[in-house]
Amino acid sequence: MRNRIINFLKTNQNILEICWKIAKIFLKICSLFVKIDSKTILFASFGGRKYDDSPKAIYDEICLREEFKDYKLIWAFVNPNKYRIPRGEKVKIDTYSFFKILLQAKIWVSNSGMDRGIELERKGIIKVETWHGTPLKKIGGEENKNSLKRIENLVEKDKKTIRCAQSEYDREIFSRIFNAEKSSILLSDLPRNDKLLKYTQEEIKNIKKELNIDINKKVILYTPTYREYLINENSETYIAPPINLKKWKAKLGKEYILLIRAHYAVNAALEIKDDDFVKNVSDYYSLNNLYIVSDMMISDYSSTYFDYSILSRPMYCFAYDLEEYKEKRGLYLELDKSLPCKINKTEDELIKDILNSNYEEKSEKTYRFHKKYSPYAGNASKIVVDEILKKLKEK
Known part of the structure; x- marks a missing residue:
């Protein structure tokens, strides 16, 4: 049922836009009453469908770091009972509890967006959006047909979100579709690929x-x-x-x-x-x-x-x-x-x-x-976590 609803919304752009706007207003009001927890990190992979990919690689690196030993780590899943995690808690995505944690978490780590397309702006949080692959096919509203296109009047470029690129090729595409400063996109490859050079x-x-x-x-x-x-x-x-x-x-x-x-x-x-x-x-x-x-x-x-x-x-x-x-x-x-x-x-x-x-x-x-x-492959997890620590030190 969940997949049918999602597919229906994806193919009915006007209805989806209305849902997004309502959710955005609701969460913005809620954020006025929810304090950010400086030591909570929220993770999600492929919209909660997986426990893998670059968010998992970053999670594993964070678990190894002394600097994060007292942090609360929370994974969002469509089916939390399906996965066992060595450290932290789980939450069911798209529930009240999920959106409450979303507002509380200081750091969001995802590979396809954490805020469910609502584009929630929360001052003081650190977003890590690694994406999930260098695009060969068109993405992000640049598709020719049959795909959701969200066109908004974006003026200021995003300088804060931590993103990853495998080369200058995808860095150029990501800077355009995410309206991001190139300098904010790390030429690090994807954290998930570190393992390919260490097996x-x-x-x-x-x-x-x-x-x-x-x-x-x-x-x-x-x-x-x-x-x-x-x-x-x-x-x-x-x-x-x-x-x-x-x-x-x-x-x-x-x-x-x-x-x-x-x-x-x-x-x-x-x-x-x-x-x-x-x-x-x-x-x-x-x-x-x-x-x-x-x-x-x-x-x-x-x-x-x-x-x-x-x-x-x-x-x-x-x-x-x-x-x-x-x-x-x-x-x-x-x-x-x-x-x-x-x-x-x-x-x-x-x-x-x-x-x-x-x-x-x-x-x-x-x-x-x-x-x-993909010339930078091999050390992306460390690079991303170092960048998170750098941002945590910024005022």
Whole structure:
């Protein structure tokens, strides 16, 4: 029911705008009576749907720091009972308790906005909005069609919110769509990616065991993004790539295992029955773990290209609906000029590309892509937490 309501509001902009305005007025009045607690930090990942990504990496770093030993750490979740956290408390998002803590917390840490789109201005708080990936597809109101566009008369640029960028490429986009000063956007990469440069072979072995992956086979990770204009009869977003998994298994099954990870905003993905070749890992708790155990990755218009490139492993593009996607959503980059791989529009082309590729050559192309679009990877969590401490000292 919650997803249906959210999808309905996303596709009915006028109603959503009214809801936002009412909520903003209500919270502004409430803020007059709620004092900020200087030692409370509120965390949320993907609107409370996850316990992962950059907010989790920042949380882990904060838990290690002596400076935060007496801070109250609170995670907001859609389903708090689903997660166990080693330190702190949990709150159900979009409830009275959540909005009360939102007004009280000195520090907000999120990857897609903490105030539920209300754009609440609370003097004295520190906002950390890492975002959740370098944009290949258009975002933030710059989409071509079928996406929410909030246009307001913004004059003064945001200098206070702590944001992260992987390179000058996404820093430029973020400064524009968030109306932010470039200097406030850290060239740090994303905290979630720190781990990609620190994994061990023992970890790979353990993750494969956890996922029941044959250690003698190569692993292909497929990470298709969502199409917000594809809505089923239940008002759910879905994807339906033109693939025949029996064909994939016949061609690739002896040497490879396929992991399919749908975008977090997809409610209804392929109906996949796990077997010894294909596994649906859309609900698996750690995307990084999937990156780490994969020998190569397939995607389409996803930010996963920028993250996975840090590993310098082969990447493939399966853009079966490229013209439709460019028309309805829009892309910042020309795929054939920017990605370190061919643009395959059919599954036969893609399978042939995988079977005929030189692993070392493709890895080298990915490495060059990484050096262009994610050259700062490795230490983002420390950089962000240091920036939080810096702001805490400011008066």
